[in-house]
Amino acid sequence: MKAKKYVLRNQFVGFPKKSDVEMVEEELPPLKEGEFLCESLYISIDPYQRAYLVEVGNVVLGSQVARILESRNSKFPCGRYVIAYYGWKTHGIIDETSAGVGFPPRLIQDPINHPISYYLGVLGMPGATAYFGFLEICHPKPGETIVVSGAAGAVGHVVGQIAKIKGCKVIGIVGSEEKGRWITEDLKFDGYINYKLHNISKTLAALAPEGVDCYFDNVGGEISNDVMKQMNLYGRISVCGAISSYNSIEEDKASIVQKTMIFKELNMEGFRVFRWLHRFEEVITQHGKWLAEGKLKTKETITKGFENTFQAFTGMLNGSNFGKAIVEL
Ligand SMILES: NC(=O)c1ccc[n+]([C@@H]2O[C@H](COP(=O)([O-])OP(=O)(O)OC[C@H]3O[C@@H](n4cnc5c(N)ncnc54)[C@H](OP(=O)(O)O)[C@@H]3O)[C@@H](O)[C@H]2O)c1
Incomplete structure (x- = not known):
């Protein structure tokens, strides 16, 4: 059986270029004992695919929801859905110990009440x-x-x-007015700052004159330094990601955050x-319940076609x- 995959041809330098990856075909070998063959249905597009470097010649990192087409592993039977981590591939042969980016494959348990x-x-x-x-990490309290x-x-x-x-x-801090409208009008955030348009310090001071108790940081860099300066005593910061620097070709420069950390x-x-x-x-249980109750909403931006990955x-x-x-x- 023939499958397709994306192989890294050059390490990303700055913003990734199309020529940094190549889509190639491979002939899949027969299954060995313990292995199962998966067909990717949806591939996840994530910032870590830029941040974590794989070696040139290897498959680009990534996870997928896949259907098991053939199996020589009774724990992963044919026909079941699985969350797997075999990278940007249409099909993958894996076993239960295959752990891309640290996660082993996991079967999706029935009942499946939401889009897969x-x-x-x-x-x-x-x-x-x-x-x-x-x-x-933030231990948020009401109010x-x-x-x-x-x-x-x-x-x-x-x-x-x-x-x-x-x-x-x-x-919320976002990169467009449309996103700002979505999170405030549909998701009921109390306000937004468009970091491409607004002065973060001034806008935040106007939106939250009482100061900030918790900051969940997905982006890092100067945006985060501006937020930290307006935090209250004993504020908590969860450092999740630093996407503002993932495509940078310059050496990271440090702004001094220590004084803020000490005095606050x-x-x-x-x-x-x-x-x-x-x-x-x-x-899965808690978010599934909140989704069903209408307390949590979500959106997906779906690109069709493996060739458009x-x-x-x-x-x-x-x-x-x-x-x-x-x-x-
Ligand atoms: N620690 C962990 O275990 C863990 C796990 C998952 C994800 N993460 C991190 O969490 C962050 C969010 O991940 P995600 O999967 O939810 O991605 P995402 O937010 O769905 O997509 C990335 C977003 O980053 C924003 N962005 C791009 N360049 C930016 C810049 N220079 N400054 C500010 N924002 C920029 C863009 O939105 P705008 O239009 O708003 O610019 C883009 O839509 C990433 O930093 C990721 O690495 C960490």
Whole structure:
């Protein structure tokens, strides 16, 4: 059987170029004992595909919702759906120990009450990042003021809504007016800052004169420094991502955050979502319930066709996605 995959031809330098990857065909070998053959239905497009470097010649990193077409592993039977991590491929032969970016394959459990692509977004890794990264690090209390950057993205739009569910006031930072309208009008955030248009310090001071108690940071850089300066005593910062620097070719320059941290006695913690891998089912249950109750909404930006995967990736880096960026095969 023939399959297609994207292989890295050059390390990304600056913004990724089409010539950095190549789509090639491969003949799949017969299954060995313990292996199963998966057909990708949806591929997840994520910032880590830019941030984590693989070696030239290897498949571009990535996860997918796949259907098991053939199996020599009784725990992963034919016909079941699985969340797998075999990269940008139409098909993958894996076993239960195959762990791309640190995650082994997981069967999707019945009943499946939501679109299956949600297992790459609100019910998957980005949803878990929002849930644990916000609740376990920021410990939000009702009435507190929360800022989330990357607020219209896969992680950010969920963080803001969890904050609303917990009784907080939420300000989102986004890259367009359309995204600002989406998070305030549809998702009920209390305000937004368009970092491409507004002065962050002035706008934040106007939107949150009481100061910021928690900051969920998806982007890093100067946006985050501006937010930190307006934090209240004992504020908490969850450092999730630093996408503002992923495509940079210059050496990172440090702004001095230590004085702010000392005088405001802030608590800043970075995390990788693998920390809570053993609790991912909790997110499926809780987010599934909030979705059913209408307390949590989600959006997907779906690009059709495996041949458009690279375009979906650069689109996400440029901010074209509302909610979760996904390729449908
Ligand atoms: N720690 C973890 O375990 C973990 C897990 C998942 C994700 N992450 C991180 O969380 C962040 C969000 O991930 P995601 O999957 O939810 O991606 P996403 O927000 O759905 O997509 C990326 C978004 O980043 C924004 N962006 C691009 N360049 C930017 C810049 N220079 N400054 C500010 N914003 C920029 C764009 O939105 P705009 O239109 O608003 O610019 C774009 O839509 C990323 O930094 C990612 O690496 C971390």
